[in-house]
Amino acid sequence: MAAKVITITSGKGGVGKTTATANIGAALAKGGHTVACIDADIGLRNLDVVMGLENRIVYDLVDAVEGRCRLKQAMIKDKHIPGLFLIPSAQTRDKNAVSPTDMIRLCDELRSEMDYILIDSPAGIERGFRNALAPADEVIVVTNPEVSAVRDADRIIGIIEAEEKGPAKLLINRLNPEMVRHKNMISADDVVDLLAIQLIGIIPEDKNVIISTNTGVPVATDGKSLAGEAYRNVSLRLQGNTVPFMDLSKGSGLFGLISNVFGTGE
């Protein structure tokens, strides 16, 4: 095995990177893959909360990097899904405790044992982002369909291109079809048209996401929610499958084909 390292990042904060990491990780692991999710947001750790593993943390990423524990000891097994692991970030330590080379070394150590390594990146272009980007084989940029988030996504896509880690893939999160219909939200088409990179998924606005954050069970593991379905589709596309995009405009429950620009880009 040789893991693929996928970094999940964004220009603007709070657009759904951590939620996406937890859900894509869960969906890939449910599909029988071994997956390590790394929380690279030092100082603001929360992937552990979203995955419901907070109370199991003994060692973290910085402990592993600084040699206070073996990497294995910092890996927390998921409660429900076999093959899913979390390497939590440190809570209150020096943001510079981890360097890009540390991250490359750490991922290389994991590669032989995992199918996928997902890195939850902090937003922005600071050191934490560089750490998350350095080991990436593939990058997913998350944005909301909102002018300022898209603008920041564009900027980060440019930086990823300059670092020769591109082309990044696009995940549009919190799309509200009702609002798009009433022209109160930019459409997924418009976002794809501007950013001109390949679309890997559209996740609808879904209150189940917020509920699941509280219970620590990602929606991707729940058969019924629309967002869960969308995340499972993302994981299938990451594995190289062609999966039609859900027709969100018809309201919940009805899945169909969208017959337009999706899938352009590369």
Add this chain to the structure above:
Amino acid sequence: MGKKNIEIKGIRDGILVEISSGDWKKREKELLDHIKNNKQFFKGGRLALDVGSHKLKTDRLASLRNALSDQNITLWAVKSSSLVTERTAQNLGLSIRIQQSTAEQQGEFPSSTIEGEEAVFVQRTLRSGHKIKHVGHVIILGDVNPGAEIVAGGNIIVWGRLRGTVHAGAKGDEEAVVCALQLSPTQLRIADKISISPAEDRKVEPEIAQLKDGQVIARNWNSRSG
């Protein structure tokens, strides 16, 4: 011993390191070793590099920047006589001008036989946050996205969709023009005149914008006069 391979100079904006020619990997190591041996001096500092004729692609420059960032040093500018290196530096968001080196740099270019026809050609989409500033004309093969900016002493030609901010004739040339396959800039300036794109959707057709009686006028490329 001859001239040192690594020369350290203090400049207004921090520290300038001049790197002599030869094997890049060796020079890079010498630089990093020197920094490690003089941690206190470099710590937390801003560093500019003059790499001379070293031709550096993105992976090399990015890995050096990461190595410097590991040492808590910010690389902010790279000066080079190699166009490849200059482009790499620009792509990485680094400055390629140190102090008032503009004039000096231009002296190094072979002088154009046709007066006033100097242009830069950029073959990629300018994304938000990218800025291009040039004394002559600027030609983009790609889109100019919202949040990107071009300032040109001469004309601006965009073979793509222009949705960012552009300023042609920035030094006062009222004859300067802006052309694009789709002209819907956030803001367009020619010389000292400003126009803001009408909010409604623009036609998707090649247009040219220029000054007429002190006003910015955009017209279909085909119906232009003269």
